[in-house]
Amino acid sequence: MPDKEETLCDLIVIGTGLAGLSAALFAARRGIDTVLVGLTGEIGFASGLLDLLGVHPVADGRMVKDPWRALERLRREEPGHPYGKIDNDVIRKSIADMLAFLAESGYPYWCDSQANLRMVTPVGTCKPTYAVPHTMQYGPVALAQKTPCLLVDFEGLKGYSAIQIAAKLSACHPHLRTLRIAFPEGRGELYTEHMARALETTAVRATLIEAIRPHIGDVLCIGLPAILGIYDTVRVLEDLTQGLGRPVFEIPTMVPGVTGVRLQELFGRRLPALGVRCLMQQRVWNTWRRTDGRWSLAVGQNTAERTVRARSVMLCSGRFFGKGLCADRHGIRETIFDVPVVQPFDRTLWHNKDLLHAPGHPINRAGLAVDHRFRPTGDQGRVVFPNLFAAGTILAYQDWVRQKCGSGLAIATAYAAVAACHEYLKEVESAK
Amino acid sequence: MQTQVLIIGAGITGAGVARDLALRGVHCIIVEKQDVNAGASGGNHGLLHSGARYIASDPASAVECQRENHLLKHLAAHCIEATGGLFVAVAGDDENYIADFPSTSRRCGITAHEIDLKEVHELEPALSNRLIAAYAVNDATIDPFKLSLDTIADAQLHGSRLLRYSRVVGFEIVHGRIRATRVKDELTGRVLSIAADIVVNAAGAWAGVVAAQAGAPIRMRYSKGTLLVTQNRIAYRVINRLRKATDGDILVPGGTVSILGTTSERVASPDVIYPEIHEVDAIIDEGAVMLPQLAETRFIRAYCGVRPLLEEAGKRGTDDPDDRAVSRGFALIDHLAGPEKLANFVTITGGKLTTYRLMAERTADWVCRRLGIQQPCRTHRVPLPNTVDARWTEPGLAPNTWLRSHAPNDALLCECEMVPRSVVEQIVTTIRKQDGRPSLKAISLRSRIGKGPCQGTFCSQRLAAYLYDRNYLAGSQGIVELRAFLRERWRGQQPLLWDTPLAQAELLEAMHCGLFCLELAAEGGVIEGLDHA
Structure with a gap:
């Protein structure tokens, strides 16, 4: 020794x-x-979406609406699955405890509790997931109700194109407009973590609001890439919502993104x-x-x-x-x-x-x-x-x-x- | 549509024939069912043979290789790295073959210098210390993509046209002549008829399939060869095993990587081929005998091609399970001589990358004779111009250009291989010039995008997003493109997934399936609503 x-x-x-x-x-x-010991690990690559069970059976590619019922079915059909060793009640309790912890830590999640949500991804597809960070809450709502939205993206942010998302969604969601702007004080290549840290300051938020406001027109919701702060997302979201006079929501970005950083820091x-x-x-x-x-x-x-x-x-x-x-x-x-x-x-x-x-x-x-x-x-x-x-x-x-x-x-x-x-x-x- | 000569296939053979004819003032259209170099021209070692590999099995091919090697080094120098090559034997290899090697080479006009074993380790430190013989020959490496793209660009400059994603679906034959060739646009489904004085079948491994549509039977054997790309360059020179040709005995440098191969496995059809795990294992185990570090090195991609081999009547021995004794020479088949008796149809197949120019010359000579054109061949004298169309396939070029230009807004879409937006724009312009739509696959074929360690995990979506922003993609096309691009990359990753590449593949699947749900998108790119489970 x-x-x-x-x-x-x-x-x-x-x-x-x-x-x-x-x-x-x-x-x-x-x-x-x-x-607790470990390398920083995969959490930095977390999309921030809290999945419970989104697809079952996998071979049929069937997307799950009610995850609790699908879990019962999974237990019958795949008894060896780790979920097969845990009752729904225990799973519910574990998720509830986690969501309570996240909420009391200042980063609440939102879910429907009986049904999966459909969250837009950066390629414009829709992913079934159980709970999303509060910053993303209006995304699934706007998608379900086909609410007229303005999707904003930024010069210099690679792999995230509002045009791409809107084009892919246009078949089922015709009321999408897009806007590309320069990020306040950002030049050249942008990284979501830097943007999110910048938005923690009031002045940067104010500049961003001014840049978006003239383009709002008749839209009812505004979608941004996931950059709305790292630590004080509640405050960042509140400011933007008030400043723009519309609900604002985040769409996940490519990984690694800020959603992973938030959990890591929290x-x-x-x-x-x-x-x-x-x-x-x-x-x-x-x-x-x-x-x-x-x-x-x-x-x-x-x-x-x-x-x-x-x-x-x-x-x-x-x-x-x-x-x-x-x-x-x-x-x-x-x-x-x-x-x-x-x-x-x-x-x-x-x-x-x-x-x-x-x-x-x-x-x-x-x-x-x-x-x-x-x-x-x-x-x-x-x-x-x-x-x-x-x-x-x-x-x-x-x-x-x-x-x-x-x-x-x-x-x-x-x-x-x-x-x-x-x-x-x-x-x-x-x-x- | 009308032309003097319709060429089927945009591999190096078709490209070579088009340029050869174009330089003689003949108008050509090339139709290609996929994209440039989609078959064996894109699935090979990139080796400009000295000829020494074939001295025993096929002396005639060895002589041709030797001559063309010398010629191409002068005419297409910008596609070639004159690395030189070594033939090395390790303890246990056939000593008679080793002893005969210099004299057999000499008989084919090939010089093989014996090298002292101590010296050879100074030249190539990665070589095993169990070597028993080493000879230097003038092998070189050649970039087959650059070669084909430049050859086509020069043919286009001289009036030829290229139609990509255009598959031959039938011939209209009247009185022993092909009056028109029906070609289907694979993207739009539209069928178009092309009238030509002569039709050249340069479809490589698909030559038999094409000829059959004209009622002309060609007996072909399909020999699949698999190759592996290492993450780093292992040796400066081409390294060959000094023995009768078999698996895993050539390592060829390619810019910043090395390519190890190959195998020879008979397959039933050239259409759906994969590098298989047992081939990968055989190649690595054999390669490691010459170069021990190959047992531990990281491989980033596997690929394969089908050699179009011509079955000669009466020479179908059963003692040749891997087809290595079948001639690697080429054949020009005049279909007037066959039972089909077609006066304006010729097939050029077999052969090698090294002898492509010679194959093209012979074919063009035949075409000109039929057309009564007196112009002589010029491709053995006129150098191949280095065009902008083909420049971004070269490893290391994009990074250098990007670092020199220092434009802060010229973001790198591919970070592994440092390919910026400006390069993508140039490639898009080229593709448009070739009547094409700038797809993810077409752009990656013409650049280093997706070829680094991430194998497309990140650059695929960065590129897709950029193409949408530029209005090159619309609607659900991006999903279709991402799926096709990642699947294509996967073919080359799948047999090499252990250690770090396995972890990388896990990340790729986590993002593209876990988050993007690409596996759930229907072929048309539509994801249906949530289902009641």
């Missing part, structure tokens, strides 16, 4: 995507002494206040399971700088992009504990030859199999370690991209896994 700073905790959560952040939050709320601010010790931008270099069953993890930025001793571990390290899984030509491995990965027989079965193949790519359903307490299992369903839990997209038997269930999966499995971990910690405590 290296002689380095040692941190003790009940639970170490590995991964700072939505699953890891959710697990840390739910654990803190249960009073579990928690450490959790980064709030979790420490809730008692979570965050070791951000750090990775796990090595792990040992001690004779008493506890875990020791060597953690640090560029090398092992400290040891965290934990009674339990929650693996929320994501898939290949998040580095929770890795693959060579011969197979897929889990990167930190090398726990067994459920995977297709060989590489020829990983991907379909057609990117857009309707049933999706088999590799996307590879991952960790877990028991009903979200502990990774190996041969014949045997639990690998009693105090190693997993949540989020690293889990097997789901295709979050095609099912449009990434956020819901992260939140609900984190919630359920934290509950199971809490049980475990209580059992260990009472056994003493």
